[in-house]
Amino acid sequence: MERQSSWVKKTTGAMTITCLMLLPLLLLVTQSAFNTSLDRLLPHGIRARIGWKDGSLTPRDDDDDDKLLGGLLSGDFDEASCLSRYDAVSYWKNPSRPPSPHLVAKLRRYEALHKRCGPGTELFEKAIHHLNSSASSNHTAGEPTTDCNYVVWVPSDGLGNRIIALVSTFLYALLNDKVLLLHLTDDFLDLLCEPFPGTSWSLPQDFPVGDLLNIYENPPWTLSNPQNAPYLYLHLTHDQRFSAHGFFCEDSQLLLRSFQWLLLRSNQYFVPALFRSSVYEKELKLMFSEADVFYHLGRYLLHPTNSVWGYITRYYHAYLADAEQIVGLQIRVFRSAPISSDQMLAQILNCSWQEGLLPQVIIEGAMNSSRWRRNKPKAVLLTTLYSGYYERLRSMYNEHPTVDGEVIAVHQPSHEEKQHTEERNHNKKALMEMYLLSFCDVLVTSGYSTFGYVPQGLSGLRPWILMRPDGGGESVNCRRAVSTEPCFHAPMGYWCIGERKRKEGEEEEVMRLVGKCEDVAGGLKLVS
Incomplete structure (x- = not known):
């Protein structure tokens, strides 16, 4: 009995020593399997945000993967409502170029303007009432006559044309303190998230000017006929038959600022023409230090749903x-x-x-x-x-x-x-x-x-x-x-x-x- 007890003690001791010797190897194998499982289970964007890289949790450097793109994007969004907004940066291979402080400040001011004047607000309803009013306004070149002024983007042609024209129209809205609204057709719904916090860029379906896709055929008010107009229609496509040929002239730009409602249809990236305008030259130089307008405004606006x-x-x-x-x-x-x-x-x-x-x-x-x-x-x-x-x-x-x-x-x-x-x-x-x-x-x-x-x-x-x-x-x-x-x-x-x-x-x-x-x-x- 004593001999059996002695054997049990020796065996138990040997097993304990063996386990202690194998424990580090066991932990290493377990950690490897655990890391591999997490690598497979965690989405790419979440791994980037929590600092998970190559199977280990490391402190995340915000400068290396700034989800706000150096202040370009607003942080006032629910991330789950539009995952791409803050996640896309972790997929782009080219290092992010920071926006200018002037552009960042310009975007924050625009967001406040859109929230104050966008659909569903009292000021928007007043603007619609003014558009519906039979009383016409006399327009003279200069500053806007109201606090809330709008440019309505009307789509044209394929998705590529629509996107480059949308970015161009947004830049025009930024430069003129106008609120950008989109005439969203059925084929464009559920493609892009709302880019402005606490508001919408979608033109209400009951907008009083109808048949926007075909208005170019016989628009009642254009740059050629601006007298007493409640709005102006601007056609900026490759088709020169209907185009507003004088749109980029200095006197036209000053006149357009005084209109509360502009309807703009384009399939072109007309940004270079804005850079050629003496009206916007100084402001654009402050906003963009190099040829990166689409790089910044595209990343700001275009977030897939x-x-x-x-x-x-x-x-x-x-x-x-x-x-x-x-x-x-x-x-x-x-x-x-x-x-x-x-x-x-x-x-x-x-x-x-x-x-x-x-x-x-x-x-x-x-x-x-x-x-x-x-x-x-x-x-x-x-x-x-x-x-x-x-x-x-x-x-x-x-x-x-x-x-x-x-x-x-x-x-x-x-x-x-x-x-x-x-x-x-x-x-x-x-x-x-x-x-x-x-x-x-x-x-x-x-x-x-x-x-x-x-x-x-x-x-x-x-x-x-x-x-x-x-x-x-x-x-x-x-x-x-x-x-x-x-x-x-x-x-x-x-x-x-x-x-x-x-x-x-x-x-x-x-x-x-x-x-x-x-x-x-x-x-x-x-x-x-």
Whole structure:
């Protein structure tokens, strides 16, 4: 009995020592499994906010991942109501550029104005009553005659055109202390969150001026006929038949300030023309230190709703999150500049190979195993209406090794075959792809395409532009953009935005803010 007790004591002691020796290893294994589970369970944005990185909880540096974008965004929102507003910054690869203090102050003042004058307020109801009143107002150039003045944005054409025109209209509203309201059609609903705290940018459905989408055909009051007008209709599209040709002239801008209601329809990024105006020159220089208007105002305004953000983040984590690098490739073929699929694919590959964006493939012979790279694959995110480019690119990189041993994975979120701007689901997919492109490390876009302008502006990346076959001049596959700004396609025909002569004492850099577009003959853009 004593011998058995002694054996039990010795065995228990040995087991205790063994457990103590194995405990650190057990904890290490358990922690690894726990970390792996958390990495899989925690959404990307939450990991970023709490400081979870590479399986460990570390103090989060707010300067590295500022959810308010350096003060650009207001903190007066419920985060759950619009997850993308504060989460998108953790997906963009390009380091955030802080906005100017003047722009931040301007946005906070605008938010207060919109909250005071927006839909549902007493001042808004008074403005509607004034619009309905039969009594006409005499307008003279100068300051506004009322505290609350409005510019109503009327959509035109596809999602890319709508977004660049929306950003342009918001800048115009900022410069003139006017409240921006959107005429939201069914195909544009549930795409973007409300950008202004405590109010709405949606024009009420009972707005007294009807048929806004067709008013351009015979508008009662325009810049050509402003006398005793309760509102003015402004047409700023590529179609010069209906355009307000004098809109950018100094006397017109001063006159428009005195109108309480402006209805503005555009499919253009007319920001460069505002920079050419002596009326706004000083203010714009304080607001923007370089060619980054869309970068800041796009990130301020354009927040996908939770339903769209769900599409974006699920696709990103399923196909792109583990890639060593993401190359965004946006293809658009225009009926006005036809090109065969063989020619387009050759142009894409020549551009990508010459610029070192993608590796070439070995068509014949086996690759030397010593050149095989065992790192993460490089992903190509392809966005286009057509599926044929995806099939051919994927087959090429699946069937042939690359010269440097890289593995290339090609992904295409959707292929609608035809553009259906009138369908809301089509526009949701388009917005999803724009945002996914903005999360890439490098971009290759199609010249003249407003769809491609949006992700380049949001990301702050200068893309390589695939030149259209009708571009004229030197025949090149692609050209690097001089800035991330979109192009104003159709300044021709508008008065007062031609080449300005440099004034005595005017800084030379002021004259260089607006330059020529790489992809559109006669187009204007902001340059760095």
